Every structure is written in structure tokens, then in C-alpha cells.
Amino acid sequence: MLSAQTGSKVYVVIVKKLREMIAAENLKPGDKLPSERELSERLKVGRSSVREAFRALELLGLIETRRGEGTFIRDFKGHQLVQVLSTFILQDEKAKKDIKETKFLIELDCLWLIMQKKTDDELLAFKNWAEQTTFTDDEFFYKIILLADNHLFLRMWEILKDYYNSLDFPAEELQKHDYLHLIEELQTKEEMRIRGAYKKLRKLVE
Amino acid sequence: MLSAQTGSKVYVVIVKKLREMIAAENLKPGDKLPSERELSERLKVGRSSVREAFRALELLGLIETRRGEGTFIRDFKGHQLVQVLSTFILQDEKAKKDIKETKFLIELDCLWLIMQKKTDDELLAFKNWAEQTTFTDDEFFYKIILLADNHLFLRMWEILKDYYNSLDFPAEELQKHDYLHLIEELQTKEEMRIRGAYKKLRKLVE
DNA sequence: TTAAGATCATTGGTCAGACCACTACGCTGT
DNA sequence: ACAGCGTAGTGGTCTGACCAATGATCTTAA
Numbered sequence: 455m456l457s458a459q460t461g462s463k464v465y466v467v468i469v470k471k472l473r474e475m476i477a478a479e480n481l482k483p484g485d486k487l488p489s490e491r492e493l494s495e496r497l498k499v500g501r502s503s504v505r506e507a508f509r510a511l512e513l514l515g516l517i518e519t520r521r522g523e524g525t526f527i528r529d530f531k532g533h534q535l536v537q538v539l540s541t542f543i544l545q546d547e548k549a550k551k552d553i554k555e556t557k558f559l560i561e562l563d564c565l566w567l568i569m570q571k572k573t574d575d576e577l578l579a580f581k582n583w584a585e586q587t588t589f590t591d592d593e594f595f596y597k598i599i600l601l602a603d604n605h606l607f608l609r610m611w612e613i614l615k616d617y618y619n620s621l622d623f624p625a626e627e628l629q630k631h632d633y634l635h636l637i638e639e640l641q642t643k644e645e646m647r648i649r650g651a652y653k654k655l656r657k658l659v660e
Numbered sequence: 661m662l663s664a665q666t667g668s669k670v671y672v673v674i675v676k677k678l679r680e681m682i683a684a685e686n687l688k689p690g691d692k693l694p695s696e697r698e699l700s701e702r703l704k705v706g707r708s709s710v711r712e713a714f715r716a717l718e719l720l721g722l723i724e725t726r727r728g729e730g731t732f733i734r735d736f737k738g739h740q741l742v743q744v745l746s747t748f749i750l751q752d753e754k755a756k757k758d759i760k761e762t763k764f765l766i767e768l769d770c771l772w773l774i775m776q777k778k779t780d781d782e783l784l785a786f787k788n789w790a791e792q793t794t795f796t797d798d799e800f801f802y803k804i805i806l807l808a809d810n811h812l813f814l815r816m817w818e819i820l821k822d823y824y825n826s827l828d829f830p831a832e833e834l835q836k837h838d839y840l841h842l843i844e845e846l847q848t849k850e851e852m853r854i855r856g857a858y859k860k861l862r863k864l865v866e
Numbered sequence: 867t868t869a870a871g872a873t874c875a876t877t878g879g880t881c882a883g884a885c886c887a888c889t890a891c892g893c894t895g896t
Numbered sequence: 897a898c899a900g901c902g903t904a905g906t907g908g909t910c911t912g913a914c915c916a917a918t919g920a921t922c923t924t925a926a
Contacts, residue, residue, distance in 0.1 A: 463908075463909095464908075464909070465715050465908095466719075469719070489876075489877055489878080490877075490878065491876090491877075491878095494910095499909080499910085500909055500910040500911070501910085501911085502708050502711075502908095502909070502910070502911085503908085503909065503910080505708070505712060505878090505879085506711060506712055506715040507715070508878095509671050509712035509713070509715060509716050510715050510716040510718070510719035510720075511719075512716070513672075513675070513716035513717075513719075513720070514716075514719065514720070519877095519878065519879090520877090520878080520917090520918080521877070521878045521879065521916065521917050521918075522876075522877055522878065522916075522917035522918030522919075523876095523877070523878080523917085523918060523919080524876090524877060524878080524918095525877090525878080548811075549811070552810050552811050552812045552813075553812065555773070555810055556810060556812045556813055559769040559772075559773075559813075563765040563769065566765075567761075567765075604758050604761055604762060605758050606758045606759065606762045606820075607758075607762055607765075610762075610816065614812075669879075669880095670879075670880070671879095695905075695906055695907080696906075696907065697905090697906075697907095700881095705880080705881085706879095706880055706881040706882070707881085707882085707883095708879095708880070708881070708882090709879085709880065709881080711907090711908085714907095725906095725907060725908090726888090726889085726906090726907080727887070727888050727889075727906070727907045727908065728887075728888035728889030728890075728905080728906055728907065729888085729889060729890080729905095729906070729907080730905090730906060730907080731906090731907080
């Protein structure tokens, strides 16, 4: 039996197998996964166990199932994940704090990254865009993180953003003007002391 | 039928019901949920559907099941969540550069965090430990990130570390002494200009 | 010939029932 | 009073059955 090898629950093993399979065959979003019955047969497990694995991954928004068609890898989106989590997390203050902290630091990291990666002209273009456009903080940072050109940070941030917005933090958010000012400052200073500016930002929010 | 009301899949409806139940009865981590069979009966659904809902919530780390005992609400921790997400997200991402960059920035973030969170005594204790102990870079940062007390960063870093080590980057890693020096510097400076030191670190690796 | 309709295999969605393994709890006999 | 055992309850898994939706194939009529 599958569980006998590892002691893990079967559905967890199946999740792992799927991950390996996806990696091995280099499957991308939109690609089709084997049917439940086929997987059940190939892995020598019950179809119900396969379904448990699929349902878990589906709730995470990692796969998508279409009746009569099959199961497909999905281009990850927060989805219902956030609602579900927020309900369960609500009382965990530490988790909320971690989320806020992590989101904040990633944002600053990306801010720093674009300072490193982009040319002055590109930064200027962004600055002009930011000054002439109306946007929310989320939109602002989405742009930032896109420019930072780090896919991992982008994905992480999207998740964290959804978490963050589903929680009821006090309205202590920074305004876009503060960030713009930060950019200007960073842009003009020879030494990229973003953490100094960071500390300044901290003062604004605290 | 349950799904007829919303058109949603049964297991999603069950997840929703559970959320309502938890909210209504003010259940907290550690509390026991109804058994699979009881839920199956109360909600007029098959036990397998209840299990699909439970498995999904379990993969999210929101509940915990103990054979022979029951299903319990869990004190939420990132756990497998970040792990599973990261794996699926990384699969379509080939950029070794992103992995390296992200890992590096998270490490620096955590370094910065302990500067903020910990007392001088605690930092001194860590510094002494670091000077008197032999450790690898990974062990060093594991300690750092533990001290940073941010569970999300911890999980992310663990994944990134595994990926990083599985890739064949040139041996351009920083040595522990550099980091220790950094800590000393940070500790003594009034202004926490970690990014300045960060830049210095970048020079070391580039 | 072609387009509309019917048919059928495939696939996911759900349920019911059967075992197994493990745990807690109460009963029993000493 | 206590140690031991057995039973009920619970999760873990598998099997088989049926329903519902989809898509490809075949059939038929214009």
C-alpha cells in the first residue's frame, strides 16, 4: 500500500506524487492532469483518495476540475483560499502580524529591487505614471513588484495581499504620496539607503 | 440536495457550513469538530464529501485529524500551505535568479527583523553563540529566521533553501564571519541602516 | 455534400457500505 | 483499588454503483 511506505496519509502522498509528476513532465497551467480513475489505477490507490488530494489542491486554487472534461493545472489565484483562511485565522493575532510584516517587507524588497535593476529613465517613467494616475495601494505595489521582475515575490505578494485585505487592520496604511516621496528620495541619493527610508516609513505607520 | 441551493460543489458547501458552525459556536483552536459520520448525517451528504472538505482544510493546516479521536480545530500555522503553494508556483518558474534573489532578501529581512525585535542582550547572546559554534550557512540562517519570529518567512525560506541547494550555483556564498560583522555593525549603530550593509554584502558576493 | 441531431465513451460528482487501525472509556475480575 | 480487556466510536481507505456533463463519433435528413 502507498501509505505503508511513508506512514503519511495517502492523499498527502498523492499530492506529492502530483507535484513530482508536474515537475517531471514540465506541466504548465492549462495542461491536463490524468483522470481520477487513471491516477487511482496507476498509483494503486482508491479513487476516493485521489479525490481527496484533488479537492485539497482545488481549494487551494492550484487545480481546476471540469466535469466531463478533466482536471487541469491552474494559473494560481488566491481564490476562495482567502475567505476560508481568514475565517479560521481571525483569532490568531500572531498570524495576522506575520502576514502584515511579511507583506510589508516584501514590498520594500521590491522597491529596493527596482532601484537596483531599473535605469533612471525607467524610474522616471514610473514616477510620472504614479503622479498622473489614480490608483490604490495595491495597484501601486502591483506595479512595483512587476517592475521588480521577481516572479516569486509577485506570487507571494499576491497571496499576502489577499490575506491582508481580508483582515480588518486599522486604516493605518501608507498613502501613495509617501511612497512617491520615498522613490524620489531614493532616486536622487547616491547611496541607496532604503532602510533609512524604511525606518522613516515605519514612523509614519506607527 | 445540498449543492442544489448554491450550485457549488458539495465539499465547498461543507467548508462553508463548517465556517458558519465555528463562528456560531465560537469554537477555538483545540476544540473538537463533529465526526465525519455525524456531519454526513446532519448535512445529508455522503461521508466521502465530508472527508473531501476535511482533507482540504487539513492541507491548509486549519484542522487536525487524529485517528480514533476525531477532528480538531488547529492553531493556524503556515505549515504545508506555503510548502505546497511554493512548489506549485515554482514549477512553472525556471528563474534560478529569482530563487537566489528571493532567498537572499528574505534572509536580510529576517536579519533586520531581529535587530528590531530583540533586545541587546538577546543579540549579544546570539553573537556569542555564533562565535563559539561551528555551523553551516543554512544553520546560521535557520537560527536567524527562528529569532526573527516570522513563521511565514521561515516556511518560505525553508523551501527556497532546498531549491537553492539543489541548484548548482557557484560557490559564492557569504561566510558566516561577514554576517557576524554585519550584526556587530548593526548592533552598534544608532541608525539601523541595514541596506547600507546590505550593499556591502552584495559587493562581497558579486 | 453538409449540417443538424442522436449516440456513446469518458470524466467528474456523489453516495453507500464495507473493512481496517487506532483510541478512549467503562466493565470485569482479582 | 487496580490492572486488564473488550467494546464503541472515530478516522483511513477501498470498492462499486449511479448520476451529470462533455466531447467525439455516427446517423440522418435537407
